[in-house]
Amino acid sequence: MVMERAPDWLRQELVTLAWCWRLARRDGVTIGLTSHDRDLAVGGLLYRAAPGMKPSALETSDSLDASTMDIEGAVTSDAIAARDLDAGRWDGAELELFVTDWSAPDGAPVTVARGSLGTIERRGAAFAVELQGVTRLLDRPVCPATSPSCRATLGDRACRVDLAPRTHMRRVTTVDGRMVTLDAPAPEIAFGELMWMEGGNCGLASPVIAAEGTVLHLAEVPPFASSGPVRVRLTEGCDKQLATCRDRFANAVNFRGEAHLPGNDLLTRYPGG
Structure with missing residues (x-):
């Protein structure tokens, strides 16, 4: 097994190390944080000084066990705001943890871990989050389980329905709990x-x-209050039934379900019932 040679700055008797976190949210927002007491520019991204950020002990191995790591830090209004954590904006964000030489940040950094953020726990003015390693992907099912309804998501690679003509722009005029009113029906x-x-x-x-006409019933109350008309993008939905896939989308060939597979109720039926 050939081991990658450590950079020269990491083998010095006196090292100048700084931890760096690169966080990329699902909506495209990317930020950088560093444990150093001054901001660092690494790879074209500015890493803001966040001395309160710290990772737990990290153990690496060549096994396929799903490795995790806890990261703790302070909630700051500029980088990771409490309202964004509560709204779920950071759920599933991709994270890369590496160390660099703060005296020469342009040098090649050493990646320590990468993965996605798991459960985020608020602790007053601080937070703790679990970093889930890439080996977690191996926990996914090898093949899908049977189901009477479609397992695909409308418009994804398995469904193949074009969502461009089924996407509509509207404005929300009022919000009342889980009910929102549009300026026009969708x-x-x-x-x-x-x-x-x-x-x-x-x-x-x-x-x-x-x-119901211009009134939509949402699954949950929006995290933040909205005042005045705001623009929204509406994407049509599907109830994942074969009849809908066939009649409305003409897409029965891509239906990912077993609508005619007998269920457990077949065992309880009487002859002639």
């Missing part, structure tokens, strides 16, 4: 998605469970 939006394009909820997605 077709077939039940089981679809509402993406906030403006306001405090900008970048967050809200599942739609029902629609």
Whole structure:
């Protein structure tokens, strides 16, 4: 087994190390944080000084066990705001942890771990989050389980329905709990998605469970209050039934379910019932 040679700055008698975190959210926002007491520019990204950030002990091995690591830090308004944590904006964010020479940050850094953020726990003015390693991907099922409804998501690679003509721009005029009112009706939006394009909820997605004209019933109350009309993007939904896939989308050939597979109720039926 050939081991990669450590850089010269890491083998000095007196090292000048700085931990760096590169965080990329699902909405495209990317930030950098460093344990150094001054900001560092590494790879074209400015890493803000966050001395309160610290990782737990990290153990690496060549086994396939799913490795995790806890990261703790302070909630700051500039980098990781409490309201963004509560709204779920950081859920599933990709993280890269590396060390660099703070006296010469342009040098090649040494990657220590990479993965995605797991459960985030708030502790007053601080937070703790678990970093899930890439080996967690091996826990996924090898093959899908049978189901009477479609296992695909409308518009994904398995479904193949073009969502471009099924995406609509509207404005939300009022918000009352889980109910929002649009400036105009949107077709077939039940089981679809509402993406906030403006306001405090900008970048967050809200599942739609029902629609009555211009009134939509969301799965949950939006995290932040909205004042005045705000732009939203509506994506049509699907109830994942074979009849809908066939009649509405003409896409039965890509239906990912077993609609005619007998269920457990077949064992309880009486002859002639």
